Amino acid sequence: xxxxxxxxxxxxxxxxxxxxxxxxxxxxxxxxxxxxxxxxxxxxxxxxxxxxxxxxxxxxxxxxxxxxxxxxxxxxxxxxxxxxxxxxxxxxxxxxxxxxxxxxxxxxxxxxxxxxxxxxxxxxxxxxxxxxxxxxxxxxxxxxxxxxxxxxxxxxxxxxxxxxxxxxxxxxxxxxxxxxxxxxxxxxxxxxxxxxxxxxxxxxxxxxxxxxxxxxxxxxxxxxxxxxxxxxxxxxxxxxxxxxxxxxxxxxxxxxxxxxxxxxxxxxxxxxxxxxxxxx
Amino acid sequence: xxxxxxxxxxxxxxxxxxxxxxxxxxxxxxxxxxxxxxxxxxxxxxxxxxxxxxxxxxxxxxxxxxxxxxxxxxxxxxxxxxxxxxxxxxxxxxxxxxxxxxxxxxxxxxxxxxxxxxxxxxxxxxxxxxxxxxxxxxxxxxxxxxxxxxxxxxxxxxxxxxxxxxxxxxxxxxxxxxxxxxxxxxxxxxxxxxxxxxxxxxxxxxxxxxxxxxxxxxxxxxxxxxxxxxxxxxxxxxxxxxxxxxxxxxxxxxxxxxxxxxxxxxxxxxxxxxxxxxxxxxxxxxxxxxxxxxxxxxxxxxxxxxxxxxxxxxxxxxxxxxxxxxxxxxxxxxxxxxxxxxxxxxxxxxxxxxxxxxxxxxxxxxxxxxxxxxxxxxxxxxxxxxxxxxxxxxxxxxxxxxxxxxxxxxxxxxxxxxxxxxxxxxxxxxxxxxxxxxxxxxxxxxxxxxxxxxxxxxxxxxxx
Numbered sequence: 183x184x185x186x187x188x189x190x191x192x193x194x195x196x197x198x199x200x201x202x203x204x205x206x207x208x209x210x211x212x213x214x215x216x217x218x219x220x221x222x223x224x225x226x227x228x229x230x231x232x233x234x235x236x237x238x239x240x241x242x243x244x245x246x247x248x249x250x251x252x253x254x255x256x257x258x259x260x261x262x263x264x265x266x267x268x269x270x271x272x273x274x275x276x277x278x279x280x281x282x283x284x285x286x287x288x289x290x291x292x293x294x295x296x297x298x299x300x301x302x303x304x305x306x307x308x309x310x311x312x313x314x315x316x317x318x319x320x321x322x323x324x325x326x327x328x329x330x331x332x333x334x335x336x337x338x339x340x341x342x343x344x345x346x347x348x349x350x351x352x353x354x355x356x357x358x359x360x361x362x363x364x365x366x367x368x369x370x371x372x373x374x375x376x377x378x379x380x381x382x383x384x385x386x387x388x389x390x391x392x393x394x395x396x397x398x399x400x401x402x403x404x405x406x407x408x409x410x411x412x413x414x415x416x417x418x419x420x421x422x423x424x425x426x427x428x429x430x431x432x433x434x435x436x437x438x439x440x441x442x443x444x445x446x447x448x449x450x451x452x453x454x455x456x457x458x459x460x461x462x
Numbered sequence: 463x464x465x466x467x468x469x470x471x472x473x474x475x476x477x478x479x480x481x482x483x484x485x486x487x488x489x490x491x492x493x494x495x496x497x498x499x500x501x502x503x504x505x506x507x508x509x510x511x512x513x514x515x516x517x518x519x520x521x522x523x524x525x526x527x528x529x530x531x532x533x534x535x536x537x538x539x540x541x542x543x544x545x546x547x548x549x550x551x552x553x554x555x556x557x558x559x560x561x562x563x564x565x566x567x568x569x570x571x572x573x574x575x576x577x578x579x580x581x582x583x584x585x586x587x588x589x590x591x592x593x594x595x596x597x598x599x600x601x602x603x604x605x606x607x608x609x610x611x612x613x614x615x616x617x618x619x620x621x622x623x624x625x626x627x628x629x630x631x632x633x634x635x636x637x638x639x640x641x642x643x644x645x646x647x648x649x650x651x652x653x654x655x656x657x658x659x660x661x662x663x664x665x666x667x668x669x670x671x672x673x674x675x676x677x678x679x680x681x682x683x684x685x686x687x688x689x690x691x692x693x694x695x696x697x698x699x700x701x702x703x704x705x706x707x708x709x710x711x712x713x714x715x716x717x718x719x720x721x722x723x724x725x726x727x728x729x730x731x732x733x734x735x736x737x738x739x740x741x742x743x744x745x746x747x748x749x750x751x752x753x754x755x756x757x758x759x760x761x762x763x764x765x766x767x768x769x770x771x772x773x774x775x776x777x778x779x780x781x782x783x784x785x786x787x788x789x790x791x792x793x794x795x796x797x798x799x800x801x802x803x804x805x806x807x808x809x810x811x812x813x814x815x816x817x818x819x820x821x822x823x824x825x826x827x828x829x830x831x832x833x834x835x836x837x838x839x840x841x842x843x844x845x846x847x848x849x850x851x852x853x854x855x856x857x858x859x860x861x862x863x864x865x866x867x868x869x870x871x872x873x874x875x876x877x878x879x880x881x882x883x884x885x886x887x888x889x890x891x892x893x894x895x896x897x898x899x900x901x902x903x904x905x906x907x908x909x910x911x912x913x914x915x916x917x918x919x920x921x922x923x924x925x926x
Contacts, residue, residue: 193630197637200710208658211723244580246518252790260719260786265864273721278653286657290790290861292868320869323517324510
């Protein structure tokens with residue numbers, strides 16, 4: 183290699199091509215993604231976080247919670263995400279458009295939290311999460327520094343965390359969450375990705391050309407699992423990855439999966455397995 | 463083979479040693495944080511009252527000090543050294559390198575403090591807060607100036623594979639680093655695009671920077687210690703360009719089944735398969751390493767094995783049936799450690815064991831520690847990667863079963879994570895040997911500058 187100029191240009195081209203392809207390409211596809219106006223509900227989704235939750239996302243990021251928790255529910259043929267009750271559908275890009283710092287995460291030492299505030303039948307409430315943060319559970323560390331144990335002077339705090347048994351405060355004292363703890367819990371209880379988008383519905387299984395595609399898409403493990411759940415395994419290739427996403431306007435995306443009223447009933451039975459255990 | 467101490471080495475001593483010593487210090491710091499990390503994995507409540515030592519902080523600090531502390535300092539030192547030697551001139555712009563190194567390490571320190579106080583960015587492999595990133599970029603450029611000058615002002619117009627890799631690593635980092643900074647910190651893209659940019663950056667960091675730094679060392683040192691020319695050298699350019707052009711496209715595999723367009727992981731997996739060509743060239747060119755016996759040869763041989771093996775394992779985890787088990791588990795951490803520690807770090811260690819005696823002008827002071835380090839590094843890496851891998855498979859099996867609670871999974875994985883912690887201890891011990899040896903080598907016999915030129919074999923400390 184004698185020509186230094188070609189060498190340098192080649193290097194720049196290598197970075198530039200991969201950047202243009204992956205980063206600019208996906209930006210062109212998703213950068214203009216708009217919220218979806220749900221005519222049935224008369225509102226548009228997703229919504230912005232309330233202030234405390236937006237603050238809480240910064241706390242979540244700063245503490246490094248994403249080191250153990252993901253926030254992305256995968257499709258039913260990929261792992262047990264939905265069987266564990268983490269969400270009724272896979273996460274799609276539109277779920278995150280109003281999150282300043284989406285915390286997708288890459289490790290599951292603990293459960294997925296994408297839809298923590300929308301768990302069925304009973305999502306954890308503020309009190310549950312405060313107690314979990316204070317005491318920890320299993321491999322989840324305690325975050326006691328987010329709380330202050332202080333003597334009750336006059337009226338007890340109405341935010342005091344009720345802890346009984348091990349870790350309970352001494353008599354006459356109370357455990358008060360810090361502003362960070364309140365923000366973090368506000369964020370966690372606001373994590374809810376149950377909104378229904380055209381691209382979040384599974385492709386209609388009856389569609390003729392989809393049927394042969396679905397069978398090879400499932401590998402052994404996923405198949406076994408679906409069989410164990412005793413439910414139909416047919417799930418088409420996820421819609422959000424198809425051309426539907428490239429349409430910035432929600433209306434433009436609609437025809438891709440047909441009229442919403444026709445698709446929803448098909449999708450429902452598949453995404454609500456009977457043995458869901460939200461308590462996990 | 464007459465690759466003895468040259469005037470180029472002694473004239474370049476000061477900036478190179480500063481980089482090397484800083485790198486080894488960060489290697490120890492990273493090892494200590496890794497141990498704290500494992501203590502926390504096995505005993506989650508241990509630092510419940512300390513806001514600085516949360517699980518997320520410690521893991522991020524361990525990773526970022528390893529990359530930006532150890533790999534960067536040592537890798538830059540070796541890249542500059544190779545470019546200076548092959549360029550035929552001592553390292554130029556030395557004041558730039560010295561100042562850049564000082565500010566770079568200041569930036570890394572600031573970044574560690576930033577993570578500890580909760581300002582971390584949360585992006586994988588780019589964990590330092592936004593406010594230290596411009597400082598890191600500027601100081602990196604100050605250091606890399608010397609490499610660009612050495613490349614541009616080389617005496618011989620013909621260049622070698624080791625030069626391509628070293629120059630590419632020095633030259634490319636500021637480009638993708640600054641792009642990632644703008645798109646993640648200063649004008650953040652929306653929603654999941656942040657994850658796409660972060661995965662692209664992470665892959666570029668490996669394919670365009672860490673891997674080229676390590677391979678540059680391998681291409682430079684192997685012919686020197688074997689005393690033979692590289693086999694099938696005419697393929698080296700193809701191997702180089704396949705890494706540089708295809709490598710950065712493979713990052714999307716980490717987003718498989720995630721809320722991103724499916725073509726991103728798909729392209730990633732296809733490019734992983736194309737990368738097999740690159741690995742084939744590396745094997746073809748550098749297979750002679752297996753016949754070497756010196757310290758540098760052992761480190762580099764192991765590093766190349768891990769590099770090629772890691773690439774093959776990466777390919778396998780791209781399959782749907784495998785990814786469904788391994789995604790989000792310790793297996794991914796095992797593969798990362800195999801790449802960062804097994805390949806990147808080992809190749810640089812091999813380079814250091816070869817380069818330091820020549821830069822300092824005298825052999826390693828404590829030959830026994832050299833042998834100890836080889837043993838510890840190999841054993842520690844093997845134990846760490848294998849136990850993390852098994853822990854990950856156990857974890858992946860547990861995650862697949864919707865009925866298995868997380869408490870149960872952690873009980874099943876704990877013994878394996880304990881084994882991984884033992885591996886981390888062994889690694890830290892070995893790196894301690896390196897640090898002690900480096901101190902002793904730098905401290906002893908100050909008059910050795912004028913000592914007679916040593917024979918290559920003794921410089922390499924291959925005897926113990």
